[in-house]
Amino acid sequence: MPEITSKNFSENYSQIIDDLQRATFISLDCEFSGLVVNDYSFFDSPADRYNRIRKNVEHYNVIQLGLSAFRYYAENKEFNCTSYTFYLVPPVLYRPTSNIMCNIDSLKFLCKHKFDFNKLLYYGISYLNQKDEENVIKMIDEGSNFVDGYNEYYSKISEWQRGAKVGSELILPIDEEHENYMTDILHLEIRKNFLDLWTYQDKSNVIKIRKITMSEKEKLKTNNNEEITIKKNVFDSILGFSKVMKKLEKLKKPIVGHNIFMDLIMIYKQFFGPLPKSYKKFKENINKVFPVVYDTKYCCNLLKTYVGKKDVWDKNCLSSLYEFFKHGRGTKMVMFMPCVVNHEDYTNMEFHEAGLDSYCTGFCFIKMAYMFSLWDENQKTFNNTSVPLSSSWLFQGTKKMKNHINFSRGKTSCIILDSSDPPDIPLVLLIVRAKNNIHLNVTGILNEITKYTAVDFKSLNNYKGLLAVRNKNKVRYILQQFKDRQEFTVDVYNFWIHSYFGKIIVAVAVLTTSTVVTVAFQKVIRTIKS
Structure with missing residues (x-):
């Protein structure tokens, strides 16, 4: 499975976008730097839980994101899948966006599943949300100092500059751990801070610096097309993975995830904008970004009600569901199960690797969607006949699951992104x-x-x-x-007996009734006396 880092993101970008454009649907999975909320309760409404999560996720990040593009081939009657695993880190530009908060439980969990933290920290892909985009554009245009990490280069350049003659050149090797955009920024910084120096790109990890006259510098600055190109390259590199998310938003392809509520919250926060305080507004916003979403956790809960107890999977976790449809009874429950082709070798991979999990999520969605398309509501059974395969049955069978998001252990059974949530479950x-x-x-x-x-x-x-x-x-x-x-x-x-407010209402009602009766009785007495 392709692992995409800052070292190979640019060269793979066109292929990634092409796969997403051709996809019938796209499944995703996220790994986070921290476990945010675990104390779920039957007392939670969706709004309660959203607001609790919103307050806790500010410094947590999606550090690995998996995307799987599933494409249906009618001639072969099969789905083909290409999966990617992206390592993500915030850009090292200015302090507010350069923090990642982790907690010990999350680190232990990721280590247990062989997460490569070196790959994340050394080669993670940059990203920006919409607010950060505006700040970065302004910084590039104004020529602001981005980082303090160039001091060692400035020292070397200053020492050479003092004894250099006009026309002399310095070859400056760049630490290959630096992101490409940091090398481009260094070009701009040298040209701005050293009045008699100009830079040239020599090799990928080398900057050539030449000492020139002031008149030469003015001529070079006048012809600033190169600097415009460099600034565009800087912004494009810093924008990084956000370009993929922008493309997903533009494509409006169906998005599939397993227990996807937290993924949607974190994705919106990290790539699109601040989380709104209103739960209703969040649903509206995320529905604009991803108009069609399917949650395989919700789908499998519903499918459980269709099949017999002996036919269900052990747990509702993704690994159990995948094993059920890959090797278990799910392979034999109905005839002509659709084929899913993936040329990657998953033999030595573990669950909770985002690319693998996104593939398994899409795989299970296809299998369940096919079963839903065969369900006969009148007979309460699956029609074990071949259904003409096309991409239409995939979404026809799951029509009533569209935009229904699993809501574990709460007041309601699910969240509906494009409508009002269902009534509370009676407690x-x-x-x-x-x-x-x-x-x-x-x-x-x-x-x-x-x-x-x-x-x-x-x-x-x-x-x-x-x-x-x-x-x-x-x-x-x-x-x-x-x-x-x-x-x-x-x-x-009993509200009237055990609630403080209930008791107050009862007491007021009794007092009011007693007062009315007393006044009426007094009127009767006065009437009799008169």
């Missing part, structure tokens, strides 16, 4: 209250209750909290199991 709320003024042992309580069903806890104070239970059939069992506990009580939550 049963239980209230847990401590006895004898003793603090609740929340960990101990959850350890016991989660033996029976999945629950989430929301603390109200040290002495009471709410339990959210999604499986209604388990509520009676929980109440029965914990009815005689000495440390705490568990009851079905």
Whole structure:
């Protein structure tokens, strides 16, 4: 699988764009520098979770991004795939954009899966979001000093300049670890900061410097077409991988990911602009960038409801789903499964390598889309007949999954990017209250209750909290199991009885009713007396 770094990005760029343009759909996967949010809860609405993520991702980055372009060939009735793995780092230009925050858990996770940090840091591809683009263009036009990393070169040049005669030349080797754009910037910086020097490109890692007269310098500066070209090259190099993302936005191809919500948030933040505070606005914005998105995590959750228990995959993780369709029962569930051709050797590759994961995601999407296209809703079974293969069945079978994004362990089952989210999933709320003024042992309580069903806890104070239970059939069992506990009580939550505001409303209602009755009674008494 092609690994794309700053060293081979330019030479592969045209082929990458050509593959994306020809694709029937494009799948993607991201690896992050930090694990942002893990404390998902049944109490979370999509807006709650989005805002929590938004506040935590400012300094985390997508450091590896995989793209797989799947193209359908009608003559062979098969899909062909080309995958790429991109290593990404922010440009070393000015302090606000040159930081990457990592956390230990994420580093350990990436190391476990053999992530190459040297390749990332030495050869990562630059990128900019829209705000940074404006700043960089301004810096290049104004001739601002970009970085402090040229001091060693300035020292060599100054020492040579003092004794050099007009016409003398200095061959300046450039550290090959420098990005191409940094070499171009050095050309501009030398010409600006040394009044009697001019630079020429000699070889890829060498700059030729000549001492000239002031009149020669003025003539060279007048003919500034070369400097315009250099500035364009600088900006193009710094823009880097953002050119690919801009192309994806322009192409409007269907995008496929596995559990893609976090990927969409990070991609938008990193390549397009600041994350809006409004969850609704984020959905609108990301839908403009990628109008058609499919989430294979959502698709596989839905497909589970169509197949028997013996036919399902072990887990909803990508590796389990891929093994199911590549080597397991998924290969035999329906006839004439579409063929996916990829000429890369994945034998020694591991999951959580972004290019491989993007390929596996697209592979599973094709298999599931075909099964959905065979589903007979009336008969509640798959029509085991050959469907004429074309790219149309791919999206016809998954029509109702378009722009539906998996929402794990939350108030609703999914996020819908181009419409309102579905209603909340009904929950049963239980209230847990401590006895004898003793603090609740929340960990101990959850350890016991989660033996029976999945629950989430929301603390109200040290002495009471709410339990959210999604499986209604388990509520009676929980109440029965914990009815005689000495440390705490568990009851079905009632807003009017257990909520502070509910009690206030009831008290006000009772007081109002009592006042009305009293006034009416007094009127009756006065009438009788008169």
